[in-house]
Amino acid sequence: MKNKSLVSINDFTREEHIRILEIAGGFEKQPKQRILEDHVVATLFFEPSTRTRLSFESAATRLGARVIGFTDSSSSSVIKGESLRDTILTVSNYCDIIVMRHPREGSARFASEVARVPVINAGDGANQHPTQTLLDLYSIRKTQGSLDNLNVAFVGDLKYGRTVHSLVQALCNYNTTFHLISPLELKLPSSVKISIKERDLEYSQSTDLQDVISKVDILYMTRIQKERFSDPLDYEKVKNAYVLRNSMLEGAKPNLKILHPLPRVNEITTDVDANPKAYYFTQALNGVFVRQALLAAILGVVE
Amino acid sequence: MEKENLRKELKVSAIENGTVIDHIPSGSVFHVIKILNLTEYQNQLLIATNLDSRKMGKKGIIKVSNKFFKSDEINKIALVAPTATLIIIKNFEVIEKKKVEVPDYAENIVKCFNPNCITNNEEISTKFKVTDKKELKLRCHFCEKITARNNIAFR
Ligand SMILES: [Zn+2]
DSSP, X not given: OTTOOBOSGGGSOHHHHHHHHHHHHHHXXXXXXXXXXXXXXXXXXXXXXXXXXXXXXXXXXXXXXEEEEEESGGGXXXXXXXXXXXXXXXXXXXXXXXXXXXXXBTHHHHHHHHOSSOEEEEEETTSOOHHHHHHHHHHHHHHHSOSTTOEEEEESOTTTOHHHHHHHHHHGGGTOEEEEEOOGGGOOOHHHHHHHHHTTOOEEEESOSHHHHTTOSEEEEOOOOGGGOSSHHHHHHHTTTTOXXXXXXXXXXXXXXXXXXXXXXXSBOGGXXXXXXXXXXXXXXXXXXXXXXXXXXXXXXXX | OHHHHHHHHHHSOOOSSEEEEEEEEGGGHHHHHHHTTOTTOOSOEEEEEEEEETXXXXXXXXXXXXXXXXXXXXXXXXXXXXXXXXXXXXXXXXXXXXXXXXXXXXESSEEOSOTXXXXXXXXXXXXXXXXXXXXXXXXXXXXXXXXXXXXXXXX
């Protein structure tokens, strides 16, 4: 993986995904390893995303790397009309690796082809956010012992959520049984469902959350946004149907874990937080280990 | 029949050596010229459009003297002119007739239909992998979205 950019989850093979998760496991055991002391990591956030940026910067700092960069293009030269190509070429001179978030789809692929250093995509518009997918895989593997043959439910907005799309695609490599729970307006797009069908994997589609809880190993919750509905009345009709409450978890399997990409608004009530099945905050912490693993593997200090 | 052919022939005169691109949809003639980089062509170039065609209603035709295209070069026009036929002429004789084929990749011909794609917001050549030649589906190398026949537009 040395010097390889990570733009799209499929840029890395299944074996490479697993290798990253293994390396991340090492960083979970011993988070502070100053193995990147002579390296510079640039974090270029052309749109703000505090959570993702802090996670990357924490990962880089724990490895002893220097971090340079900017958040939000309004404070940088981009506002003066500098092209993305020029920004990337210039920044390439100052660092060993670029972590980039940008509001336009395809920007990270373009940057990776222009830059003289590897690029990690920290989100390009509605397209890809591969480090989120890897931390989801890490969380699933860690809590279930394996990624193979699991029953995974995705709940909420399956139409617009890029997190859901790439995780579904990644899980297709592991003989997953999918349970797709959403309002009719927000069903998983056929362009994503095709990866499930191509692998001949089992899946069910339903609008009923309660019904699926007893069947699954992982419950992946997402937020339903009001803006996604053309008619506000349609939103009002469904908004409470996809809220997870602690009382709903009674018949769940003992190994069930609840994941959520965060931030949460009201789709998981706070009484779930104390339930040992709630895993979303640990999931966010796992993101740091996974990003440490990516930085170390791509910079070639671990293999 | 003979007479009709003769009359047609007179409308656009014959070439001695070169390539005739026939059955181009009338609206696509100038796209084809652009794709094939013929705007600066120094040899004889005959262009006709809005000709009557029994098959197509109206059609365009381009005759390029002293030019024989490589197939990956000529196949690019299949994206704008899937009906096009090629006639290779040597010494006023038809040597070969063939249809254009949709290529595997399309570089800088088609616009990505996604308005938020980086290629529509920076000066970048577009690049697509043709994922479905029959239905004409193009996957953007950058934003990964599919541009299909019904929303295809040219650069
Ligand atoms: Zn695009």
